[in-house]
Amino acid sequence: MDTYLETERLALRRFTADDADLLIELDGDPAVMRYLTGGIPTAPEVVRERHLPNILAGYEKWGGDLGLFAAHEKDSGAFIGWFILRPEPEGPLDEVELGYRLRQSAWGRGYATEGSRALLGKAFTELGVHTVWAETMSVNHRSQHIMRKLDMTLAASIPVPADMAMIEGSEHGGVRYEITKDQWEQH
Numbered sequence: 001m002d003t004y005l006e007t008e009r010l011a012l013r014r015f016t017a018d019d020a021d022l023l024i025e026l027d028g029d030p031a032v033m034r035y036l037t038g039g040i041p042t043a044p045e046v047v048r049e050r051h052l053p054n055i056l057a058g059y060e061k062w063g064g065d066l067g068l069f070a071a072h073e074k075d076s077g078a079f080i081g082w083f084i085l086r087p088e089p090e091g092p093l094d095e096v097e098l099g100y101r102l103r104q105s106a107w108g109r110g111y112a113t114e115g116s117r118a119l120l121g122k123a124f125t126e127l128g129v130h131t132v133w134a135e136t137m138s139v140n141h142r143s144q145h146i147m148r149k150l151d152m153t154l155a156a157s158i159p160v161p162a163d164m165a166m167i168e169g170s171e172h173g174g175v176r177y178e179i180t181k182d183q184w185e186q187h
Helices: 019-029 044-061 113-124 143-149 181-186
Strands: 003-006 011-015 067-073 077-086 096-103 131-137 151-158 174-182
Touching: 003 067, 003 113, 011 113, 019 044, 019 077, 044 067, 077 113, 096 113, 113 131, 113 143, 113 181, 131 143, 174 181
Parallel strands: 096 131
Antiparallel strands: 003 011, 011 067, 067 077, 077 096, 131 174, 151 174
């Protein structure tokens, strides 16, 4: 495995063209997709023809330093989901989004916090990042709890994108949390 980042329990690596089935399984779980599509699975052809090629193109665009990274348990080697650390498509490289999507079997085990904390460290110490942000729906209290555990602060209330209007709780909007390098260094 070409490891991008390791934590105590996780190994993150870049996705390859052979990883479509992992993404299809993850995005096929209605519980995983609850706050993203209202539980509607992503069609396999969309993963194969659009999502995975975009992930791979991101590595080219950002020199392999930023993008979406497959997460595996170090002990078992099991795929548990992915983490994201990347800028907006045409955004500055020193302002990046942090996020994750994990299999249900990985929920409640501290993996989201562990992987995200390690990515913050990499962003601020190795990648020249100034600001890291994360967004979620207002009703996604678990994700907000993780953002607060990472010492991120609530920066703004945001509208839910139009293509997410059918999701339960979308009428409450979303939230954006942020942390700067200076704030991270103080913790």
